[in-house]
Amino acid sequence: MKMHAKYMGLDLNSPIIVSACTLSEQTDNIVRMEDNGAGAVVLFSLFEEQIRHEEAKFKSVMSETSYAFAEALDYFPDLDEFNMGTDEYLEHIRKAKERVNIPIIGSLNGITNEGWIDYSKMMEQAGADAIEINIFFIPGDITMSTSEVEHRYLNIISNIKQTVKIPVAVKLNPYFSAMGNMSLRMKNAGADGLVFFNRFYQPDFDINELVLKTDLHYSESSEIRLPLLWIALLYNKVKLSLAATTGVQSAVEVIKYILAGADVVMTASSLYKNGIPYLKTMNKELQDWMYMMGFDNLEAFRGSMSQQNISDPTAYERANYIKILDKAK
């Protein structure tokens, strides 16, 4: 049985990819991910703010403690210049590439046009096989128009693509007025793949302390419906690699996403909950299902439940919604 998958031109041994998460902060974990059958690993995100913040924090700590008192002209060993967040990240890519054969995908998370190009280039030089950019932008400024928001995305993509040769995937949020058209424009700007979707910050309130709650919860399998819809809608309509990344708790969600048309499926929360070896379980369950269903390879069923491949494509659009409402009555 062939589990081989292709994602943005990269050959993978499995369609199951580890999405950007803190588990990949340790090289040993990445090795374990490979050992347990991960098709690739998207490294934890290097946040634009983190880079800036870290650099600023370091500079201010170092400068605010230097040359202030005769006995202690400074407090830290001078190991030339400390590597900042970027250097650390690049070193991590290098180390990971030394130890595993599966593709390593660098992840950048930012909102502005600055800095991306440098960081992407450095990731490529460090050996990343691809880059996933997570444009984490909430247009809270109500004077900003739809087209301005869209242009920001497209500019970032085209700037990066002019700099690097490795494939670039864009992790999206689902709230574009015209997601389909936006996907096309992103492809035209140079994107090689789309990742559905990022789970951006959605605040909650603590009504006793009257403060914002900022805790993050793991995605749940019930959250797969929105990405499932869009993957199914865009499959074969946009010539891009499609990746799904929300609510993957088991092989069931993996299967659903591939049925919708995803080239690869990403998961992190299942690994937080069950440990890295759970990748092996998911792969096995996927294989078992394929065996049971008589599919010899992924292509045999990829996209079979997409909008194009079912008899009533409009079901995906409006009618399906009406059906659901009817059922709920």
Place this chain on the structure above:
Amino acid sequence: MSKNKKLIATIDGNEAAAYVAYRTNEVCAIYPITPSSTMAELADEWAAKGLKNIWGAVPDIMEMQSEAGAAGTVHGALQTGSLTTTFTASQGLMLMLPNMYKIAGELTPAVFHVAARSLAAQGLSIFGDHQDVMAARTTGFAMLSSVSVQEAHDFALIAQVASLKSRIPIIHFFDGFRTSHEVNKLALLSDEQIRSMIPDELVFAHRSRGLNPEHPFIRGTAQNPDIYFQGRETVNTFYNNMPGIVEEVMNDFAAMTGRKYDLFQYTGAPDAERVIIIMGSGGETVDETMQALNAAGEKTGLVQVRLYRPFSLEHLIKAIPASVKSIAILDRTKESGAAGEPMYQDVLATLVEALQKGLIKKLPNLVGGRYGLSSKEFTPAMVKAVYDELKKEHPKNGFTIGINDDVTHTSLSYDTSFTLDESTWRQGLFFGLGADGTVGANKNTIKIIGENTDLFAQGYFVYDSKKSGARTVSHLRFGPNPIRAPYLITKADFIACHQFNFIEKVEMLDFAKEGASFLINSPYDKNEVWSKMTGQVQKSIIDKKLKVFVIDATSVARDTGMTGRINTIMQTCYFALSGVLPREDAIKQIKKAIEKSYSRKGQKVIDQNFKAVDATLANLYEVDYPKKVSAAVNVLKIVSDKAPDFVKDITAVMMAGHGDDLPVSKMPIDGTYPSGTTQWEKRNISDLVPLWEPDLCIQCGNCAYVCPHSVIRAKFYHKDYLEKAADGFKSAPINARGFPETNYTLQVYVEDCTGCNLCVEVCPASDPSNRSRKAINMGEKEPILETEKKNIEFFENIPWNDRSKIDFSTVHGAQFLEPLFEFSGACAGCGETPYLKLLSQLFGDRLLVANATGCSSIYGGNLPTTPWAVNKDGRGPAWSNSLFEDNAEFGLGMRITADKQLGSAKQYLLELKNELGEAQVDEILNAKQVLESELALQHLRVQKLKEQLRTMSSSPAQHLLSVADQLVRRSVWLIGGDGWAYDIGYGGLDHALASGRNINIMVLDTEVYSNTGGQSSKSTPTAATAKFAAGGKSGGKKDLAMQAISYGNVYVARVAFGANPQQTLLAMREAEAYDGPSLILAYSHCIAHGYDLKDGLSQQNKAVASGHWPLLRYNPVLRKKNQNPFVLDSTRPTMALRDYAYNELRYKVLTMTNPEVAENLMQHAQELVNLKWKNYEELATKKASDFVPIG
């Protein structure tokens, strides 16, 4: 490295010496001590980076627990054949003395590099003189003195070679806090040059003498009267040969480098009549002055002593011209009671011997003098005064120069206006605030000019005595010739004021030459700035015809994306204005330097800096000022009129920066100073201060509790007091029950605030309609300053609340106790001082403090002002610092006195029972002194007793009077940091704990040597990086608590006031109440941890929550009651260690320099935390009988 290529560097003397020491040794055993620490730190850093010595190996750098330990390790490594060195100073050298005798007695080649420093006598001093090396002159070590940064470099090699050749160990020393810290341009020795000076045979010979079981021998025997004496005489030949060997090495060195040195280096007129003999950096000053005097027709000369031990008669006689009539021997040391200072006596003895042997015809007139103790300035004017003195028929012997000794009249007067021709130098003075980037930028300037042009450069940096809000003055000289001027600038061509508020406070323009440039970083533009200056500043500008320039560096920095970093901007101004280089050239150089510095950061950062340079030039304006003074002359009052006379006459002079002018008669004779003087020094170092919101405040007292500088104080009082209050005095009805008609005020001493923000962070109350508005918030000081001054005065007139009515057991109650530790010079946000303040609040009026040297002794006892204070009854903490290593023993001695004198007092009381009355005596003897009300009563009884005794003349009565104070229970506390408790003082601490005496030890545990700049201690946790653990600490942190618990009768607590203030309070009270030894380990967040200290409390919380710092108490009293004495006060860890640790640079840095090691260490550290917690939990659930019983 090319053999013939001249390597140029601009570095300080410490680096210059360490550069060679590291390359020529295999082992460095180290321990930090100012001002030598840098040498050891560099060795450790180089080793961490894998830098190799000249034999291609990375030296093994071993930090020890003390200098005594370092010397022992050096001895062991030497005895087994390693080339071994160490670096030290002052008290450190004192601790090495015993081993030095051994090393020398065994004829073992080694070099100890010493940044010579004062010894602690009537007071400690970190500054330079020769007291330490002079105390080591009897060890048998040879002594080689270098006078400059270049010589510190060269002599490090000469010493190494000479020691290997002669087998005599050498102290290579240079002046601490002059040569050690002076940045100067020098020619570096290449590795090939160094290698060529050390023949392999010498190394092999050293190794072959090492202990080796393959051909064993015994060394270090015990010898008896029959042969010890003869054994001591065996070394004579080696010492006799030593001067010749050193001379030979110096000649070889000269042949290689062109730099020629002599054992006694004579310069001056061949027919000189008056000669100064001197050792150390002062020789440079004498040399330059002597040449100027000779140019004016005088006949003077100078002998600089390079090799002080062995002291070579032959070479000295050769150096002194026959024409000499009088000689002054200048010693930078003091030997009280001696016939003269050491070098004076050496010269005298040598010349007398020479006369007796007929080597000289006549004994010149010889006088000795002292100069430069504790880095006291030694200037050309002083040198001239000495030469002038020698003109006299009977010049003064045993003179001092540089001070005014109006008691024993030893001092020579000198003409302060005398200076040398400084016209070839460009001299700049830069006034900045500690850590504002001024010093760093100036060091960079020296590098740029020194290493990229033919000009010579010199930099020296002066810091004040505070750890927060300290002022720095950078002294920079540039010139076409080597700059040999180891003294401060007094006539500057360029003066820069980097902080506008200095205009009022600092007399900067006293140092301006006529026509000098004066650059001000000013928020006011060129048209407005004149009106913002005081009358005296305007007058100086006009009188000295200064060129005044302004730049709003803060705005330029902000506009160019470099907010808060004015260093590049001010540096650019200097390059543009100083005339050191042509302007265009200068700007080119600065841009080149920027490119070099930031090449790793990418073009964007470089462009940003370039933009700042260009914007600087565009915003730098010359001020066209009127030629008459328009502002009032503002006489700056240093202290309030209410200050005591001592403070007005002496302390205030020091505060004003004129301490050099104080004569001997004004000095306390034995180092005794009045307590509580920080209250007179209103430093006003923070523009932002806490503002109290009475309507929101819940009066919890947390802010007062955590304030490191005792700036926030609380009182409650009858509301009628408010009738006399000025407008703006804030008050609120007290929210405690049972206090009718009572109001509460939280007063902020705004002039003493350092702006640390801890009070705001800890405040739990906020405005429900605006959560960002708390009950205390930081706000601008300026608009409220005058009102608050009046409010503080009013607040001070409200009496402190009656201690017997306050609940000491709660944080809320503790806020009403008067702090007797206030306004220290500790860092803003210090994590140690809240413990000391609380200590002073709880037990201050009967507190004895033995304070180990370290941060707490510096902010606790560094003049001019000190924070341990006195209450209205004249009582307060009595504080003293002995040394670093002996504090536990020192404090134990205090306890023994208290116990002994109490015993005597009781005995006399019984003897005088009839005279004093039985009831009174019994009352005093049987008084329970636990509660504050009981202590207050005992105070009254003892007061009454003393009054009675004063009327009695019998011997027992007088004896009782002299010890009666001990009848009030003394609280003896031994305080210090982890460097003391875990390392250097551990043996004594362990012994004091084992003594069973009623002492209380508080370890202010920052987990690092904070005072000397962040070196690793045995408290430094696994996975943290520190100096001497640059590669991350792999060993575990010592569990001092468990070690103390093993005794069974020691009260032990581990506390963290930021995590659980109530537990801290409880532990301190339990420890004090326990009649036996107590140990409190107090988590102290610190600047050396590497984060903004406003987050200190949050990090303390995380330290506890992660299990890194479990809170516990071990109370032997419970064991006695058959209860489990081990109480865990914190809950099971709720977060991973990394989530606490990686908020701090000390941990984080390793993830950036060596992520794999960091990860491994962090995992290991987590395992240790887990294990520790498991063990603690087990202990906490055991039965009383599982613990050591109390006898």
